[in-house]
Amino acid sequence: MGQYERGEWKVADYLIASKKCDLLSLEQLLHMGKLVVCISNLVHVLQRERGASNIFVGSGGTRFADQLPQRVEESCAMAEQFRACLEGIDTQTGCHPGSSRLFSGLAYVIQGLDELKRVRSDILSLRISPEAIIDGYSELIRGLLAVVFDAADSAADPDISRILVAMFHLMQGKELAGQERALGAAGFARGSFDNGQRERFRHLIESQERYFQIFATFANPESLALWQAITTEPCTAELERLRRVALAAADGRADTALSDTWYDESTRRIDLFKEVEDRLEAHLTTLCEQKIADARADLDSHCDQLQALAQQPTECGAFAIFLNSGDGDAEAGNDPGPYSTECASPQLGRSLIDLVQSQSVRLQAMSEELNEARTALTERKVIEKAKGLIMKHRQMSEEDAFRFMREVAMSQQRKLVDVASDTINMVELFKKTR
Amino acid sequence: MGQYERGEWKVADYLIASKKCDLLSLEQLLHMGKLVVCISNLVHVLQRERGASNIFVGSGGTRFADQLPQRVEESCAMAEQFRACLEGIDTQTGCHPGSSRLFSGLAYVIQGLDELKRVRSDILSLRISPEAIIDGYSELIRGLLAVVFDAADSAADPDISRILVAMFHLMQGKELAGQERALGAAGFARGSFDNGQRERFRHLIESQERYFQIFATFANPESLALWQAITTEPCTAELERLRRVALAAADGRADTALSDTWYDESTRRIDLFKEVEDRLEAHLTTLCEQKIADARADLDSHCDQLQALAQQPTECGAFAIFLNSGDGDAEAGNDPGPYSTECASPQLGRSLIDLVQSQSVRLQAMSEELNEARTALTERKVIEKAKGLIMKHRQMSEEDAFRFMREVAMSQQRKLVDVASDTINMVELFKKTR
Numbered sequence: 001m002g003q004y005e006r007g008e009w010k011v012a013d014y015l016i017a018s019k020k021c022d023l024l025s026l027e028q029l030l031h032m033g034k035l036v037v038c039i040s041n042l043v044h045v046l047q048r049e050r051g052a053s054n055i056f057v058g059s060g061g062t063r064f065a066d067q068l069p070q071r072v073e074e075s076c077a078m079a080e081q082f083r084a085c086l087e088g089i090d091t092q093t094g095c096h097p098g099s100s101r102l103f104s105g106l107a108y109v110i111q112g113l114d115e116l117k118r119v120r121s122d123i124l125s126l127r128i129s130p131e132a133i134i135d136g137y138s139e140l141i142r143g144l145l146a147v148v149f150d151a152a153d154s155a156a157d158p159d160i161s162r163i164l165v166a167m168f169h170l171m172q173g174k175e176l177a178g179q180e181r182a183l184g185a186a187g188f189a190r191g192s193f194d195n196g197q198r199e200r201f202r203h204l205i206e207s208q209e210r211y212f213q214i215f216a217t218f219a220n221p222e223s224l225a226l227w228q229a230i231t232t233e234p235c236t237a238e239l240e241r242l243r244r245v246a247l248a249a250a251d252g253r254a255d256t257a258l259s260d261t262w263y264d265e266s267t268r269r270i271d272l273f274k275e276v277e278d279r280l281e282a283h284l285t286t287l288c289e290q291k292i293a294d295a296r297a298d299l300d301s302h303c304d305q306l307q308a309l310a311q312q313p314t315e316c317g318a319f320a321i322f323l324n325s326g327d328g329d330a331e332a333g334n335d336p337g338p339y340s341t342e343c344a345s346p347q348l349g350r351s352l353i354d355l356v357q358s359q360s361v362r363l364q365a366m367s368e369e370l371n372e373a374r375t376a377l378t379e380r381k382v383i384e385k386a387k388g389l390i391m392k393h394r395q396m397s398e399e400d401a402f403r404f405m406r407e408v409a410m411s412q413q414r415k416l417v418d419v420a421s422d423t424i425n426m427v428e429l430f431k432k433t434r
Numbered sequence: 435m436g437q438y439e440r441g442e443w444k445v446a447d448y449l450i451a452s453k454k455c456d457l458l459s460l461e462q463l464l465h466m467g468k469l470v471v472c473i474s475n476l477v478h479v480l481q482r483e484r485g486a487s488n489i490f491v492g493s494g495g496t497r498f499a500d501q502l503p504q505r506v507e508e509s510c511a512m513a514e515q516f517r518a519c520l521e522g523i524d525t526q527t528g529c530h531p532g533s534s535r536l537f538s539g540l541a542y543v544i545q546g547l548d549e550l551k552r553v554r555s556d557i558l559s560l561r562i563s564p565e566a567i568i569d570g571y572s573e574l575i576r577g578l579l580a581v582v583f584d585a586a587d588s589a590a591d592p593d594i595s596r597i598l599v600a601m602f603h604l605m606q607g608k609e610l611a612g613q614e615r616a617l618g619a620a621g622f623a624r625g626s627f628d629n630g631q632r633e634r635f636r637h638l639i640e641s642q643e644r645y646f647q648i649f650a651t652f653a654n655p656e657s658l659a660l661w662q663a664i665t666t667e668p669c670t671a672e673l674e675r676l677r678r679v680a681l682a683a684a685d686g687r688a689d690t691a692l693s694d695t696w697y698d699e700s701t702r703r704i705d706l707f708k709e710v711e712d713r714l715e716a717h718l719t720t721l722c723e724q725k726i727a728d729a730r731a732d733l734d735s736h737c738d739q740l741q742a743l744a745q746q747p748t749e750c751g752a753f754a755i756f757l758n759s760g761d762g763d764a765e766a767g768n769d770p771g772p773y774s775t776e777c778a779s780p781q782l783g784r785s786l787i788d789l790v791q792s793q794s795v796r797l798q799a800m801s802e803e804l805n806e807a808r809t810a811l812t813e814r815k816v817i818e819k820a821k822g823l824i825m826k827h828r829q830m831s832e833e834d835a836f837r838f839m840r841e842v843a844m845s846q847q848r849k850l851v852d853v854a855s856d857t858i859n860m861v862e863l864f865k866k867t868r
Binding site for chain 1: 448535
């Protein structure tokens with residue numbers, strides 16, 4: 001029991017350690033924020049390259065032959081920035097329980113960037129279908145967005161998590177807008193849309209809206225205002241008109257002359273989404289920096305208060321070694337024993353209790369707010385899991401599985417996430433009763 | 435673009451980093467497991483001390499005066515073991531986003547251990563009521579169990595998380611059994627139970643069952659079998675008889691001679707719970723060690739496979755620097771460019787893709803299983819949050835708030851967690867419409 005009188009020092013020690021973890025996790029979030037910016041930029045140019053490649057292949061190599069090299073160059077430049085940003089993420093010291101997914105996700109993405117060389121070579125030699133181009137680029141972008149999703153899911157600060165949740169959903173919505181652009185570009189260039197392509201078109205439009213709604217729920221006011229302004233831009237109205245042309249043509253024919261217009265108007269709208277993304281990113285960086293400054297000030301203030309407490313005169317020696325990480329035997333010969341109250345100066349004890357309790361209350365409140373922000377992500381997880389189960393058990397494609405759930409939800413007038421949840425429960429039940 | 439050809443090296447690098455994080459997080463779980471063992475032992479002796487203190491104070495200092503010092507000594511010894519175990523948890527290097535809560539929780543607990551000195555001094559001088567004794571010890575134990583809860587909530591391995599979830603619920607149920615023992619001991623020693631005390635009695639019995647049910651859902655078969663054997667022990671039947679006596683006495687009078695029997699039988703039953711806890715802990719340790727061995731073998735096997743891939747002859751120099759963390763400029767003058775496919779040997783690329791995808795699939799499956807294990811914890815979080823809101827908005831005590839929710843649930847024939855969830859939603863709605 002020789003260390004009993006060091007109790008108060010230990011309390012202060014763990015309290016400071018807890019505050020330092022808060023600071024460290026914010027600093028890590030700032031790094032993740034920078035990575036998210038790089039991902040946002042890389043995804044944007046990959047989306048452009050995908051659209052241009054589609055027009056090139058869709059037109060049998062006659063159109064965009066001049067634009068394509070420029071698009072590829074932009075992508076390579078952004079990929080380099082992304083790689084440079086990764087250098088800042090240390091795989092040695094950055095290793096904590098949550099980072100296993102991050103590193104696995106990065107391995108997936110970097111490998112996808114290497115794969116892209118083959119896809120580009122196939123595009124140049126016209127040995128690839130527009131659908132295969134969309135799938136190739138989209139899979140890489142899906143991997144990049146998964147890193148953003150994990151960042152949002154693992155962020156320990158509720159305000160930052162909210163912004164990352166908004167960011168993920170904006171990027172996801174924008175990606176579907178990008179897929180829509182590529183699909184439309186290929187279709188208009190080819191001069192026709194078959195039933196399957198129109199179905200995919202509809203699905204892309206509806207899913208976009210779903211993601212943008214969640215973005216709107218979590219975005220900061222400035223980003224939201226910028227986003228809302230897009231609806232009054234001419235490109236939005238023009239895009240709606242072209243969507244109608246593509247979807248409503250009775251014989252599936254489309255005017256090939258509209259290909260350029262489609263690509264330009266879609267691009268204009270997508271570039272506006274990118275501006276919202278940039279605004280959101282600027283807010284994320286400011287927020288991280290502000291939070292880090294606050295956390296540092298809070299840590300300093302705690303250190304000062306604990307130092308002041310330690311220097312106040314006490315009735316016993318306990319506080320003399322209060323902030324002193326000595327060998328611990330200093331007071332060993334003077335153990336006041338388990339019944340002694342003389343060491344615990346009520347006034348000082350009270351101040352320390354207040355500090356400990358306020359940290360505990362703060363963490364509890366943060367954890368509850370975090371759960372709220374992550375609910376949007378939980379829904380996606382449930383839907384993704386149910387989709388995977390349907391694909392597996394009913395041998396359906398990803399889109400068919402999603403459509404199946406959506407139709408059940410619509411016919412029963414229930415939320416998609418509830419139908420997904422029931423699906424999972426039913427499969428579990430089926431497993432158990434077998 | 436000088437580093438492009440290093441792509442494959444990077445993939446291997448991040449894949450290994452991801453595997454290393456898995457291993458590290460298991461090693462941290464083993465440490466947490468040891469801490470949980472110390473907490474389990476400390477809680478057990480604190481529960482005993484609480485019971486003995488209650489009889490001592492309840493009997494006006496006439497009974498257990500001889501036992502009490504021994505109980506206190508046991509607690510001090512276990513507190514020392516707990517402190518020694520903490521020395522193994524480095525507040526510097528162990529700092530990651532999740533550990534802020536752990537350190538804050540430890541600060542709270544260590545401070546509570548210091549506070550205990552005052553409580554003990556009040557017990558010796560009979561300046562404290564039995565209820566205040568229960569509250570004092572119970573608050574410290576609540577803090578200790580919160581550390582176990584956080585350990586269960588932050589464990590990244592689903593199997594270990596399940597055992598920690600079982601452990602938390604067993605400890606929580608056992609703690610309520612301990613509170614019941616203290617309440618009964620004080621009541622029998624005093625010779626009476628008033629209405630409030632009997633109400634609390636009932637609440638403790640019901641809540642115990644609820645926790646034990648969840649324990650049973652997640653426990654390993656050996657622990658569960660040991661637990662089920664308790665129901666056929668004589669102490670269980672005897673305790674049920676004494677519970678009936680305490681609850682059913684029309685005039686609230688109880689035979690003071692039953693105090694010893696009550697204490698002994700409760701203690702026997704609680705000691706049996708402790709044996710189940712020990713069994714569960716042994717399983718936890720074995721599981722952690724097994725998982726660590728597996729993760730290490732998996733990491734070694736990955737390193738070997740990647741090394742073998744690197745040594746296979748390739749058509750270009752990309753694999754020559756595959757596992758070589760050189761300065762990166764080795765091949766800078768020989769950049770194959772974004773369209774080159776010559777460096778990406780399809781066969782080698784495929785093997786690497788398989789390794790990356792299997793890690794990604796494994797992490798996804800783990801994450802889904804984790805969510806399942808944590809659902810039991812989510813429910814408690816929702817109930818705790820709702821309880822807190824009711825206490826705040828209706829100025830109710832913790833027990834009254836809980837009873838209020840339970841009565842609503844019973845009258846509407848719904849699950850407690852659903853009522854709690856509605857309560858939270860209603861308060862949110864109320865906040866927004868104001």
